[in-house]
Amino acid sequence: MNNKLSLKNINVKYGESLALKSINLDIYKGEFVVLLGSSGAGKSTLLRTINQLNPLTSGELDFFDLGKIRNKKDLQNLRKKTGMIFQQHQLIERNTVFQNVLTGRLGFHSLFRSILPLPKFDQELALDCIDRVSLLDKALVKVKELSGGQQQRVGIARALAQNPSLILADEPIASLDPKTSHQVLSMLKDICKKDNISALTSLHQVDFAKEYGDRIIGLSHGKIVFNGKSDQLSDEILKNIYSSSPITEEANFTSNEVVMV
Amino acid sequence: MNDKKVIWKRKPLIKNRLLRIGLILLISTYLLSVFLTTEIDWQRILEGIPRGKNFIFAFFPPDFITRSDEILAGIFESLWMTIVATIVGILISIPVSLGAAKNIAPKFVYFLSRGVITLSRSFQEVILAIFFVKLMGFGPFAGMVTLSLSTIGFFAKLLSEDIEDINKSQAEAIKSTGSSWFQWVNYGVQPQVMPRFIGLSLYRFDINFRESAVIGIVGGGGIGSTLNTAFDRYEFETAAAVLIVIISIVMIVEYTSSHLRKLIK
Numbered sequence: 287m288n289n290k291l292s293l294k295n296i297n298v299k300y301g302e303s304l305a306l307k308s309i310n311l312d313i314y315k316g317e318f319v320v321l322l323g324s325s326g327a328g329k330s331t332l333l334r335t336i337n338q339l340n341p342l343t344s345g346e347l348d349f350f351d352l353g354k355i356r357n358k359k360d361l362q363n364l365r366k367k368t369g370m371i372f373q374q375h376q377l378i379e380r381n382t383v384f385q386n387v388l389t390g391r392l393g394f395h396s397l398f399r400s401i402l403p404l405p406k407f408d409q410e411l412a413l414d415c416i417d418r419v420s421l422l423d424k425a426l427v428k429v430k431e432l433s434g435g436q437q438q439r440v441g442i443a444r445a446l447a448q449n450p451s452l453i454l455a456d457e458p459i460a461s462l463d464p465k466t467s468h469q470v471l472s473m474l475k476d477i478c479k480k481d482n483i484s485a486l487t488s489l490h491q492v493d494f495a496k497e498y499g500d501r502i503i504g505l506s507h508g509k510i511v512f513n514g515k516s517d518q519l520s521d522e523i524l525k526n527i528y529s530s531s532p533i534t535e536e537a538n539f540t541s542n543e544v545v546m547v
Numbered sequence: 548m549n550d551k552k553v554i555w556k557r558k559p560l561i562k563n564r565l566l567r568i569g570l571i572l573l574i575s576t577y578l579l580s581v582f583l584t585t586e587i588d589w590q591r592i593l594e595g596i597p598r599g600k601n602f603i604f605a606f607f608p609p610d611f612i613t614r615s616d617e618i619l620a621g622i623f624e625s626l627w628m629t630i631v632a633t634i635v636g637i638l639i640s641i642p643v644s645l646g647a648a649k650n651i652a653p654k655f656v657y658f659l660s661r662g663v664i665t666l667s668r669s670f671q672e673v674i675l676a677i678f679f680v681k682l683m684g685f686g687p688f689a690g691m692v693t694l695s696l697s698t699i700g701f702f703a704k705l706l707s708e709d710i711e712d713i714n715k716s717q718a719e720a721i722k723s724t725g726s727s728w729f730q731w732v733n734y735g736v737q738p739q740v741m742p743r744f745i746g747l748s749l750y751r752f753d754i755n756f757r758e759s760a761v762i763g764i765v766g767g768g769g770i771g772s773t774l775n776t777a778f779d780r781y782e783f784e785t786a787a788a789v790l791i792v793i794i795s796i797v798m799i800v801e802y803t804s805s806h807l808r809k810l811i812k
């Protein structure tokens with residue numbers, strides 16, 4: 287039994303340029319981890335590499351019970367157990383909340399089964415998830431008619447419908463006002479804690495990261511430059527994370543998972 | 548505030564002024580010379596007028612009764628042809644349009660599908676119909692095959708363009724749930740193109756019915772054949788009736804389809 291997600295020596299190239307450089311990272315069951323880094327640091331790339339919406343150039347993924355991801359079948363299973371929440375929510379806007387959340391169940395059915403209406407079990411589960419993000423009264427409303435915060439909650443419900451082991455969230459609050467941001471983040475965190483789901487969430491706001499993250503990962507120029515609790519996140523370190531020139535050496539943090547080159 | 552008015556002028560298509568004026572002059576001279584050198588035989592036009600008048604009067608009064616059986620049979624044949632051809636054509640178009648969408652298909656499939664579309668579009672319906680009538684004999688089957696094939700070029704081309712315009716990130720989210728490729732198409736792509744799909748289907752039905760009348764004239768069956776027969780027998784009153792029927796049905800179909808399309812939007 288494996289109770290963590292491990293990224294081992296992950297490299298990702300876009301063409302010739304390295305977007306992620308030998309990333310080593312463990313995320314434990316039920317842990318709420320926040321990813322910080324300036325624009326272009328590779329946050330999206332890291333998140334999308336975990337469920338391989340971006341292919342990884344080299345390295346190894348160990349995913350909870352699935353173990354090492356070796357082939358397409360493993361990947362399919364990994365994606366099935368990984369809910370993803372996007373900045374631009376990425377819901378099918380013409381469809382209703384219910385239809386969108388139900389797509390979280392697709393991976394559990396064959397094509398032919400999924401052409402028919404999905405079984406009652408899935409439908410009830412979807413409704414349950416919609417209820418948990420307090421949108422039950424909007425279940426049959428088209429997504430494009432909802433507010434940004436509500437749409438993001440639909441995104442959470444869809445991820446939740448997958449019964450995931452892991453939730454990846456790429457700047458889930460970037461287009462929301464502060465009050466709504468708190469609502470969405472605390473909802474996400476509560477749900478993850480209750481269901482013992484691990485989460486990796488990229489954020490732009492340091493104070494949000496400190497408030498919600500069990501642990502914070504600092505990414506700069508494709509490298510992990512900080513990996514620790516939020517109270518260890520000093521101004522000095524923040525400067526490092528958000529510095530404009532690539533950091534090479536001086537990073538010297540408490541956690542032994544920090545990669546040095 | 549800056550109160551200097553900026554006058555915006557449309558940029559000319561051709562930047563070089565001399566070239567532009569030269570081209571305009573050249574084209575006008577050409578058109579003028581064409582107009583002046585075309586022989587217009589006023590004599591023949593004058594002679595033709597009374598003949599045309601007789602011809603048109605021969606259509607009156609339209610006669611729906613004498614050949615009512617044939618007219619009815621023609622209508623049903625045309626409608627049947629249209630329905631079957633539209634359905635068959637669209638069913639074939641679906642995979643072709645997926646293949647012809649750059650953002651979905653691998654290069655090889657893309658070029659293959661584009662080839663199919665180009666091939667289907669490069670033959671006018673009438674030419675296809677003449678070919679298939681020769682191949683399969685007179686009658687609605689040849690017409691049906693013709694219409695199905697030309698539906699593919701039309702439908703797959705327009706649908707594939709719509710597929711290329713989908714919001715890729717919406718579809719990507721479906722992929723991230725661990726869905727298979729077909730599920731991704733069905734849940735990520737299909738809902739985004741559905742309004743267009745329905746609109747195009749109705750529009751194509753409309754076109755196919757009109758075309759069915761035309762290809763009937765070259766032997767493709769349906770109401771066009773009825774019309775052709777009427778002319779062959781010099782029964783202009785019946786021909787007039789058939790024409791009226793065709794026009795009415797085209798109008799009904801067009802009105803209904805445009806109305807339905809508005810409803811979907």
Ligand SMILES: Nc1ncnc2c1ncn2[C@@H]1O[C@H](COP(=O)(O)OP(=O)(O)OP(=O)(O)O)[C@@H](O)[C@H]1O
Binds near residue numbers: 326
């Ligand atoms: N599809 C792509 N093709 C080529 N280069 C890319 C691609 N996506 C990202 N990059 C590059 O990889 C690096 C990391 O990008 P990434 O999107 O992961 O950054 P990010 O931390 O998410 O930034 P932001 O905060 O702006 O979202 C950037 O330098 C970016 O230019």
Ligand SMILES: [Mg+2]
Binds near residue numbers: 329
């Ligand atoms: Mg990003």
